[in-house]
Amino acid sequence: xxxxxxxxxxxxxxxxxxxxxxxxxxxxxxxxxxxxxxxxxxxxxxxxxxxxxxxxxxxxxxxxxxxxxxxxxxxxxxxxxxxxxxxxxxxxxxxxxxxxxxxxxxxxxxxxxxxxxxxxxxxxxxxxxxxxxxxxxxxxxxxxxxxxxxxxxxxxxxxxxxxxxxxxxxxxxxxxxxxxxxxxxxxxxxxxxxxxxxxxxxxxxxxxxxxxxxxxxxxxxxxxxxxxxxxxxxxxxxxxxxxxxxxxxxxxxxxxxxxxxxxxxxxxxxxxxxxxxxxxxxxxxxxxxxxxxxxxxxxxxxxxxxxxx
Amino acid sequence: xxxxxxxxxxxxxxxxxxxxxxxxxxxxxxxxxxxxxxxxxxxxxxxxxxxxxxxxxxxxxxxxxxxxxxxxxxxxxxxxxxxxxxxxxxxxxxxxxxxxxxxxxxxxxxxxxxxxxxxxxxxxxxxxxxxxxxxxxxxxxxxxxxxxxxxxxxxxxxxxxxxxxxxxxxxxxxxxxxxxxxxxxxxxxxxxxxxxxxxxxxxxxxxxxxxxxxxxxxxxxxxxxxxxxxxxxxxxxxxxxxxxxxxxxxxxxxxxxxxxxxxxxxxxxxxxxxxxxxxxxxxxxxxxxxxxxxxxxxxxxxxxxxxxx
Numbered sequence: 001x002x003x004x005x006x007x008x009x010x011x012x013x014x015x016x017x018x019x020x021x022x023x024x025x026x027x028x029x030x031x032x033x034x035x036x037x038x039x040x041x042x043x044x045x046x047x048x049x050x051x052x053x054x055x056x057x058x059x060x061x062x063x064x065x066x067x068x069x070x071x072x073x074x075x076x077x078x079x080x081x082x083x084x085x086x087x088x089x090x091x092x093x094x095x096x097x098x099x100x101x102x103x104x105x106x107x108x109x110x111x112x113x114x115x116x117x118x119x120x121x122x123x124x125x126x127x128x129x130x131x132x133x134x135x136x137x138x139x140x141x142x143x144x145x146x147x148x149x150x151x152x153x154x155x156x157x158x159x160x161x162x163x164x165x166x167x168x169x170x171x172x173x174x175x176x177x178x179x180x181x182x183x184x185x186x187x188x189x190x191x192x193x194x195x196x197x198x199x200x201x202x203x204x205x206x207x208x209x210x211x212x213x214x215x216x217x218x219x220x221x222x223x224x225x226x227x228x229x230x231x232x233x234x235x236x237x238x239x240x241x242x243x244x245x246x247x248x249x250x251x252x253x254x255x256x257x258x259x260x261x262x263x264x265x266x267x268x269x270x271x272x273x274x275x276x277x278x279x280x281x282x283x284x285x286x287x288x289x290x291x292x293x294x295x296x297x298x299x300x301x302x303x304x305x306x307x308x309x
Numbered sequence: 310x311x312x313x314x315x316x317x318x319x320x321x322x323x324x325x326x327x328x329x330x331x332x333x334x335x336x337x338x339x340x341x342x343x344x345x346x347x348x349x350x351x352x353x354x355x356x357x358x359x360x361x362x363x364x365x366x367x368x369x370x371x372x373x374x375x376x377x378x379x380x381x382x383x384x385x386x387x388x389x390x391x392x393x394x395x396x397x398x399x400x401x402x403x404x405x406x407x408x409x410x411x412x413x414x415x416x417x418x419x420x421x422x423x424x425x426x427x428x429x430x431x432x433x434x435x436x437x438x439x440x441x442x443x444x445x446x447x448x449x450x451x452x453x454x455x456x457x458x459x460x461x462x463x464x465x466x467x468x469x470x471x472x473x474x475x476x477x478x479x480x481x482x483x484x485x486x487x488x489x490x491x492x493x494x495x496x497x498x499x500x501x502x503x504x505x506x507x508x509x510x511x512x513x514x515x516x517x518x519x520x521x522x523x524x525x526x527x528x529x530x531x532x533x534x535x536x537x538x539x540x541x542x543x544x545x546x547x548x549x550x551x552x553x554x555x556x557x558x559x560x561x562x563x564x565x566x567x568x569x570x571x572x573x574x575x576x577x578x579x580x581x582x583x584x585x586x587x588x589x590x591x592x593x594x595x596x597x598x599x600x601x602x603x604x605x606x607x608x609x610x611x612x613x614x615x616x617x618x
């Protein structure tokens with residue numbers, strides 16, 4: 001774990017609101033920030049997430065304790081972004097397969113820490129809110145399209161996180177028409193079977209590190225790798241186009257392990273959107289590729305977003 | 310034109326708000342309602358829409374004058390739903406191809422009638438708002454999916470009409486992957502080329518009345534007609550699924566000429582969603598077909614919605 005405090009802390013005053021902690025519990029690491037009332041970062045934290053409900057809870061508790069100790073004011077709220085199915089009202093996460101969690105009552109598990117309001121949300125939603133705070137200047141809506149193990153988007157509409165019916169929105173990964181592979185969801189040919197880390201692992205280049213091998217093979221002009229990249233980019237372009245045309249967001253922010261691990265991907269998505277616009281005055285009028293951006297890999301958008309949950 | 314007033318009108322009082330007029334300018338008819346402050350219909354109107362900017366404006370003016378004359382209180386607002394590209398701020402419609410309108414400044418054209426606030430919006434958006442008012446009890450969001458000449462949805466999110474970037478949202482008609490026909494938008498294989506009235510007119514059953522001939526041919530067990538219906542229903546099911554999974558609406562309301570003219574269509578869409586749910590626990594958990602409904606053909610949802618613009 002690393003914690004860092006700025007050289008000079010603003011002294012606490014009676015009018016200052018408290019500190020907000022945001023934690024992004026990823027598949028391997030839990031990254032976190034403590035923000036002051038103005039949104040300035042007071043301290044960072046990074047710990048291995050651990051595996052299973054007990055270890056993940058211990059990680060979250062240690063993160064909060066260390067960030068609270070590094071903060072000059074009392075903690076006013078804790079927001080946690082985590083993969084899985086979230087019960088927003090109760091602060092409970094379930095079916096977080098990558099973390100080995102069946103069910104974990106995060107809100108109850110940290111209640112004794114007295115950290116004010118606790119909010120738990122999906123990690124992609126937290127990243128969408130973070131992207132809106134950090135990258136969304138001048139827009140009122142955006143989608144954060146995460147291409148990681150799966151492919152899904154978090155939506156910020158009119159400045160607010162939009163959850164949709166039973167928390168389901170932005171689920172582009174299960175739109176169909178993409179070949180004949182069986183998706184873990186039970187359908188055939190979901191977008192996720194071709195345009196995701198899991199989809200890449202099933203491709204002809206599949207290894208235990210599919211993104212790294214694709215990147216290297218494309219760089220080496222391997223024709224199969226170039227074809228696979230084009231297929232992934234076409235699927236991501238379809239997802240982005242759906243978010244632009246059907247949800248009508250101002251901006252689509254690309255992120256996730258496959259996007260950051262395959263630097264050729266995002267430019268290829270932009271080129272595909274431009275090719276489609278060249279054929280269609282309707283699409284051209286919407287300037288899709290200009291409204292597509294990549295989340296900077298060094299910005300903790302998910303942890304920052306969690307702090308604003 | 311028909312105007313009707315209820316047998317006993319509530320006398321105007323100082324506390325009552327004024328009358329709201331809602332007008333739905335369709336390709337052939339302009340249907341309208343006048344509502345009192347409680348949303349009760351005071352009078353109906355129906356006139357031929359006319360063709361070209363001058364005739365359509367004359368129709369709108371006559372509609373307002375007759376409904377105002379049939380209303381006991383002053384008119385507080387006029388809302389107009391009309392096909393085409395809408396400048397919401399100025400109240401101007403352009404590119405309304407089916408009405409023969411290049412550009413029509415509706416707000417300026419009725420300014421002298423002194424009818425309070427004037428709002429102009431897309432006809433599908435007006436219908437979405439009307440569906441929300443009339444059918445949306447207990448939900449916070451819905452999509453009105455109109456299958457008429459084209460296929461597109463209007464969105465009500467969190468109780469408010471959602472326009473999206475430059476007024477573009479709900480544009481399911483230009484999602485791709487549907488064969489090799491050229492769409493008027495310039496792309497190949499848009500959903501609209503198969504799942505719309507224009508798409509049906511291009512099918513092997515195409516006549517000047519494609520919906521009527523499809524309905525009759527399906528009823529007569531014509532195998533080609535049954536195949537075409539299945540293809541249209543599959544496309545509409547894809548559109549509904551996109552609205553459920555990506556936008557995350559509570560409810561999808563089907564409407565439009567193809568839906569009402571082909572009574573076999575909506576049940577076929579529901580069956581397809583059920584078949585997909587049978588293969589996918591994820592989809593089954595979302596009860597999609599139970600959240601799909603058809604707008605009653607006798608409800609003026611577009612005119613009612615226009616009154617609430």
